[in-house]
Amino acid sequence: MRHAIRGTIRAVLAAATVLAAGSLSAQDWSTTTDTHRFMEVRNGIWLTQTTAQVFNSNSLVIVNDEDVVVVDSHVTPARARALIAAIPAITDKPVTALINSHFHWDHAHGNQEFADIPIIGHEYTRMKMATAPLEEPTYVSGVSGNARTLERLAEQIEAAEDDEERGELEAYRSMFAAHAADFDEIDPLPPDVTMNEKMTLFRGGREIRIIFVGRAHTGGDIVVHFPQDRLVFTGDMLFGRPSFLGDGYVDEWPETLENLKALDFDLVVPGHGPPLADLSAIEKSQAYYRALWERTAEKHAAGVPAEEVSGTLDLSDTAFPESQPSEVAVRRMYSRMENPD
Ligand SMILES: [Zn+2]
Structure with a gap:
């Protein structure tokens, strides 16, 4: 029975995580807090995710000589606050800038929690977030997906065969309902520092290159390239499988990936799921x-x-x-x- 219950919750999660790719096991994470897990992918550059069993996106926490730069702000202000509260588990240096990989809610709707520092993004990302971000189809479908998940859970609780199954589903529902309520707090904050082609942050000994290599998953995807560490964060432009295409430029995507290949790197951190060391994912995509x-x-x-x-x-x-x-x-x-x- 336990197996069946897990299966039910997994099915609900799968429905809520259409953008997610792959998964990681516990031993991949070197530091875990009540809300987050962290993996140092290269020299002071940490991949982090929330531990919540809800739709998740990756953030990067870049620990420099004197400060910290974060890439992507999570799905809601509540998750972003939890991220900010978790960072002291890996460093006591202050966060001085946030970078948005693209405008989608699951990467940028925690922005308001970073209001006191510069938020860097492509001009297109600012335009999207400053126009009608809560009417964006991708956001609207995220919110309606939450409602559908709650309806499905109610039906499953109704149909539960015993108290154990019902209890497990109810615990999941109360956690998920709180997560869905967190969306009410979203007041999208667009980037206040914009770029079009390229921008470089020099932080101590580190170079952080923010580069537009072309349109792909949205009209303003940027990648964050660490030339010294041969690492690139690609947001939702590249996974080990196809990405969400609802705002995409499929006709231009192959050329954009060709431009990505021109950068010097041997490890990719995507916007969801585990790092990719097998770069054949680029040609396959x-x-x-x-x-x-x-x-x-x-x-x-x-x-x-x-x-x-x-x-x-x-x-x-x-x-x-x-x-x-x-x-x-x-x-x-x-x-x-x-x-x-
Ligand atoms: Zn996206």
């Missing part, structure tokens, strides 16, 4: 996005409605043969085909 765009364009040219495309594309010659685009992804590609900019 390029080939997948090329095939996806071409085959979706054929459907578009043949007049196939967007809602009928998912499930029909032959992607068997790519590294991700099972990764059919969602209807949202197809609509986005159709819209790029009809209104290229």
